[in-house]
Amino acid sequence: MNKTVYAMKKTLLYILSSLICNTAISQNIMNVEQHSFKSTTYKEKRSFRIAVPASAYPNVKYNILLVLDADYAFDLIASTAIYLQTFEYIPPTAVVAIDYSTPGNRNDVGYDLSNNSLDSSGELFYNYINTDLERELNKILPTSGFYTLVGHSYTASYLNYYIDAGNVYIKSYILFSPEEMEQLPRFENNYKTNVPSIRIITAMDDTDARKSFGQNLYKTFQEKHYDVKLKNIKADHMSVIPAGIMDALTGLYDEYYNIDSIYNIIEHADTSLWEIFLNINESNKYRYNQELPISGSYISAFLWTAIQRDEKESVNKFRIYYDNALMNEESDPNALGVMGDLMNKLGLLEEADYYLNRCLARYKKLKQEHETLYWRRVYALNVLPKLGQCKKAWKLLEEGKKIYPDDKAIFSYYQGVLSIENNYLIKQGIEQMKFAVSNPVILKNNFVDPEKAEELLKKGISMLKDLKEN
Structure with a gap:
């Protein structure tokens, strides 16, 4: 040349x-x-x-x-x-x-x-x-x-x-x-x-x-x-x-089992999820000196699939494995969130509370609270109300408005849902839902049907009317 x-x-x-x-x-x-x-x-x-x-x-x-x-x-x-x-x-x-x-x-x-x-x-x-x-x-x-x-x-x-x-x-x-x-x-x-x-x-x-x-x-x-x-x-x-x-x-790294190849193996294997996990982990350690990371995507691939397949033995083994792995105070916040979400799906509310609380705290410590929208929704709407902690849930959503000032309407929608579905602060919930309905573009951008929001608003207004009449 x-x-x-x-x-x-x-x-x-x-x-x-x-x-x-x-x-x-x-x-x-x-x-x-x-x-x-x-x-x-x-x-x-x-x-x-x-x-x-x-x-x-x-x-x-x-x-x-x-x-x-x-x-x-x-x-x-x-x-x-x-x-x-x-x-x-x-x-x-x-x-x-x-x-x-x-x-x-x-x-x-x-x-x-x-x-x-x-x-x-x-x-x-x-x-x-x-x-x-x-x-x-x-x-x-x-x-x-x-x-x-x-x-x-x-x-x-x-x-x-x-x-x-x-x-x-x-x-x-x-x-x-x-x-x-x-x-x-x-x-x-x-x-x-x-x-x-x-x-x-x-x-x-x-x-x-x-x-x-x-x-x-x-x-x-x-x-x-x-x-x-x-x-x-x-x-x-x-x-x-x-x-x-x-x-x-x-x-x-063509023999490294990344997340895509793992899902492919899971789909075609005829052994338990736990056995698949052990084999993949050993293969990665032998070939590349690396175990599978303790991340949200891998926890979801194995534990969530085991839950869906109703592999009770695998579920229990994964719970123990990931419980131990996530004891570290510096655990990946997304992994903590996924564990919390999956514990909720198993009906283990105290465990879900533990992981989701740590998830949000970890994001805050890392100054990455802009990554918490999904986890705030899961925690505030799916877990805390079942534990009788609607006040804490409302506060988490209120904090979300400060973190996402351009998306206040979606947190108002979540507050409306929290209020109407749990008969909590109905009047305030209606006001929040009215604000959400007035911002249909933000609702759509967050995968919420504005018509569904309007239906919930009508339900809330009806509930408030019944309360006044009684």
Whole structure:
């Protein structure tokens, strides 16, 4: 590729990466931190950046994605990885930029493509990644021990050195458009356990030499019985990263049981929900060092399905399991809410009260009360009235008006429902329902039929009339 064109594309990629990263940060799904420490290998200060989800489950252990050529590749890869794990398509993952001594200085890598060897600079860099950086990361984050190394072009081919050496620290590799090598390494190291997972992404609009090399590399790894996959995508040599990173990550975790695959298994399995859960959990731990997270979506997938299927034994086991898991004060508030909702469906009102109260308190502590609309409705209308706590329910809904000033009408509607269906503060409930009915657009936006609201209003007016007559 012409060097001027290469430089221009690299600059454009850097700009695109920055925009995507800034978007992820502005949407409060990702935090990026800069860290510096004294390297025992280099005997001087070295730095790296690390991206983690803005919010995480308690006791989480992160898989680590180590990114080479971080000056232009880190932001794109980090944003995609954080996005995917936010929606639980991949396990909890921290993304680390392995910064060179100066931005873009690949001389640090010190890798010779002609004979798969390292010069003195490369030996230092290799030792730095495998000792200093690993040690420092374990000081900063709880890690799972599942490390992935990502490279592009020259550094993608550099990963062959790790694979050939039988590196036990790195468990998987992502190679974007690896640079052609005169001769492939022999890859004579026999992995007795933990065969490496390798994902190769090549570009249709790249040179024939690179595409051919990617194919040959793939075939060689296949012959060695490594866990390898190759994907050739519509991109050129530089755009292969933004075009292929999602495929690369989901392809790497293709045996990870995310929420979609779990529902598919549940639908087709003929064993109990509890047995399905145990098998999936063990598989994820063995393959990726990760247990299923204690999140609302997973609790719903297993416990709610068990309730619907009337699998009493599974329900009891899930209750015990999630009760223990959610004892942590820093539990995911959405998980607490889901548990509260499901306890209500089981008729366990005190347990429902306990979880939903913790749910709202946790959101408040995290300064995320804008996420509580649904849980306020569930708690105020489905649980508290059954416990004779209509006063508390009314207050929760009143607080909702302050949190959602543009949606006051929906909370007025809920107050009207609370009042009319529980014969509580009928006069005030009628006034609130009148206000709600006068805002049909807000009701529709919150999936409430305005005609239903008008019917409830008429019912309330009739109830008030009967009270006055009696």
